[in-house]
Amino acid sequence: MASLGQARVRMGMIGGGKGAFIGRVHRLAAALDGDFELVCGSFSRDAENNRRTGALCGLSEQRVHGDWQALLATEAQLPVDRRMQMLIIATPNHLHVPIARAALDAGFHVMSEKPAGVSLAETRRLAETLEGSGRLYGLAHTYLGYPMVWQARDMVREGRIGALRKIHVEYPQGWLADRPETRGVKQAAWRTDPASTGISGCMADIGTHAFGLAEFISGQRIATLCAALGIHADGRQLDDDGDVLFRTAEGASGTLIASQVCTGEENALKIRLYGEAGALEWRQMEPNSLIHRVLHAPQTILRAGIDQPGLGTEARHRLRLPGGHPEGYLEALANLYKDFAEAIRQGRSGTAEGVPGIEAGLRGMAFIEAVTANQAGESKWTELDIDPSIQGGK
Known part of the structure; x- marks a missing residue:
């Protein structure tokens, strides 16, 4: 639980509108230990779904935005003590890297659904953006929270x-x-x-x-x-x-x-x-x-x-x-959020201890490209193409 008197980390969400399973899971997990407060969102390209999800989350209409670009632009203009501090990305894969890079450039920490992107090349560009941002990047490999x-x-x-x-x-x-x-x-x-x-x-x-x-x-x-x-x-x-x-x-x-x-x-x-x-x-x-x-x-x-x-x-x-009281999927993801909140409060950048980060993203994309290349090619074995020198910040 967040310590008494310790401010909750203000978070926003892109994607995860009503009917999308994983968005609600992220919101529940982030709330479990009292470390986060949802302050804004752009939950769906469907305007009514977006509005309804924002209302269900207790947000004012002014903090529910029509698209992710508007969310980032508007939040960046708010006073430092009101704007979101970190962004959850719960969209289809092709938007993960564009949104993450824009959020890092705007000064926000990022927690993204996996995989990190749709290609190893664009994920390397994300790693370069992260390295110069002074911000944190986390990847929601939930099972690593058990x-x-x-x-x-x-x-x-x-x-x-x-x-x-x-x-x-x-x-x-x-x-x-x-x-x-x-x-x-x-x-x-x-x-x-x-x-x-x-x-x-x-x-x-x-x-x-x-x-x-x-x-x-x-x-x-x-x-x-x-x-x-x-x-x-x-x-x-x-x-x-x-x-x-x-x-x-x-x-x-x-x-x-x-x-x-x-x-x-x-x-x-x-x-x-x-x-x-x-x-x-x-x-x-x-x-x-x-x-x-x-x-x-x-x-x-x-x-x-x-x-x-x-x-x-x-x-x-x-x-x-205690033993005999099962902990499961929500608690596992909550563990990632708990460690991410602690890293934000400590002023860390790059990777939060205990949370899969940009290296996991690069490794995952290298795996995807290796299996598809091997399936399509004639070679019996394919090496994973990953440059260990690009790992993001510390």
Whole structure:
């Protein structure tokens, strides 16, 4: 919770109008610990939706703007103690970079939905803008806010499973199995439209979550990959399914599966990591448990909770409740917002500690371009094209 007498960070939002799932999730998560106050927004290109969303959020008509350009221009003219301090971007992918760069140039911190953009080239330009801005940039890889994900990360770094040999990560969904974009479902329509989402569908939308989770927990970078992408729905232009073999720079091998046509699946993100001395397994739909398998010994299950034994400092930092009171998706995103608020108050720039930032954005775009290039080309293996010298500010 925000300390007594500590002013809440003033935030604005672009996108996330009524009917858009992720916008409401961001607003709820940002509000959870009392660190943020929504002061303005441009929620939808539909004027009535925009007006209604602003009213539902308790905003005056003067702080609800017709488009993102008007929001940035108007907010920048307000007195420093009234204008927003940071901007949430919850739009289709093709607007992420243009809005983020304009917001940074106008002096606002940015929290963006993922992926960072629609190409590695434009995301590099965003990194350059960030480096000269003196502001923070965060990327909403929500699953990296779960306490037991951090617990797994620390256990790998502490050598609890030994040298890492193999990583299996998968994210099956089923919501695009019957072509909802043909029935007027907006969330499906833009995600299957190259003009809005870029060169990849499924891999950009949820494959990047699996990719980010694998690199975050393992502490290793995926260096080369071999991909097979598929389109199972007639008439669809972008991948709705894919399988990836990969190798890390440190020598581990692995598989990454992402699909949005696995009939009946919900959001079944899961990861298994195998080392010389043991293994770890975490499942997003059962996020409060972390399975630890040890060579020649019974497996143990670590449980989330502020009163639970065996948890490290980073996991405990992200817990709010005693064991047996499940914390989930909203709390995970709230953890990113809590750390982002702290970094704003500390006057930090570039990347907020504990929050995926521009490096995660660059890595994600490199992954998207590598899998699509490998699918289209003749090479068995494709390297991830990423310039480590462009990482944004500190």
